[in-house]
């Protein structure tokens with residue numbers, strides 16, 4: 001392994017904690033940098049690579065994380081995540097075109113950029129459909145549209161006042177559900193209620209989401225989705241069970257660690273390779289013929305459930321049981337890239 005010096009942007013609770021631990025353990029030279037400082041380019045002068053787990057929930061990251069990473073990549077240094085891996089992060093519209101362009105198995109998706117086309121489309125289709133905003137996680141911005149009337153209402157809002165980045169009442173409902181299922185403490189309900197009055201910083205800083213309408217075919221009869229993470233030539237994952245009486249799995253925090261079917265692994269490895277992704281988390285559901293369909297992709301992912309996976313697969317679908325270090329793989333792959 002060539003000796004290179006890494007720069008790591010540290011954020012508590014993010015991948016950087018394990019990146020730093022891995023570098024210390026393997027004696028990989030690194031320094032901590034602060035990407036929010038205006039002199040970040042100078043900070044990187046004595047480094048060969050930058051790693052930054054940027055996140056869509058941090059409004060500053062939305063402003064410049066991709067731009068900074070791509071600039072560093074242009075200058076010839078290595079970055080994680082790189083352009084291929086992250087331009088479509090938190091952007092379901094970008095992902096639609098990207099996945100369609102390589103013929104990946106995806107849920108049929110329709111996007112409209114003006115009200116008239118969206119309303120015309122609604123008149124001729126069957127329901128239910130699924131409506132989404134292009135960003136967000138934990139199924140917060142995903143809903144079932146049962147009929148034409150509901151669809152019309154949503155479209156009017158898409159091209160009217162739009163959607164706030166923070167769904168106050170949806171959030172309280174979700175906090176109550178988590179409390180009831182023993183997945184979150186009671187005080188989280190109270191902070192949710194508090195947030196009706198004091199909205200989170202991101203919602204104050206980022207404008208309403210609007211100007212497009214995004215619909216998908218509803219894929220029925222799935223009581224879970226498959227979350228599959230591919231990092232280079234290794235993959236691991238699990239089932240995420242839907243919320244009670246709900247078609248949505250993401251954010252439910254109900255994980256089941258059954259083996260992943262080989263054809264799901266194959267699609268994930270193939271797609272990751274075709275798209276040159278350093279790291280990718282797929283969501284899969286099954287169509288009525290039991291073909292796996294990709295719901296969405298993301299370079300980063302929650303570690304609460306996935307860190308408990310009992311092992312991983314390699315590209316040839318061999319299984320390796322036991323503990324493993326996905327963030328360590330990210331560092332390792334970047335260094336040998």
Ligand SMILES: Nc1ncnc2c1ncn2[C@@H]1O[C@H](COP(=O)(O)OP(=O)(O)O)[C@@H](O)[C@H]1O
Pocket residue numbers: 107130132135136137138139140141142216217218219220222224225247248249250251283285295296
């Ligand atoms: N078109 C669809 N048909 C059926 N279920 C879907 C569809 N789209 C999403 N889901 C379910 O809803 C969940 C959230 O959708 P997703 O697009 O992954 O949003 P998020 O980015 O919030 O995770 C998925 O985990 C899946 O269980």
Ligand SMILES: [Mg+2]
Pocket residue numbers: 138139250283295296
């Ligand atoms: Mg998802």
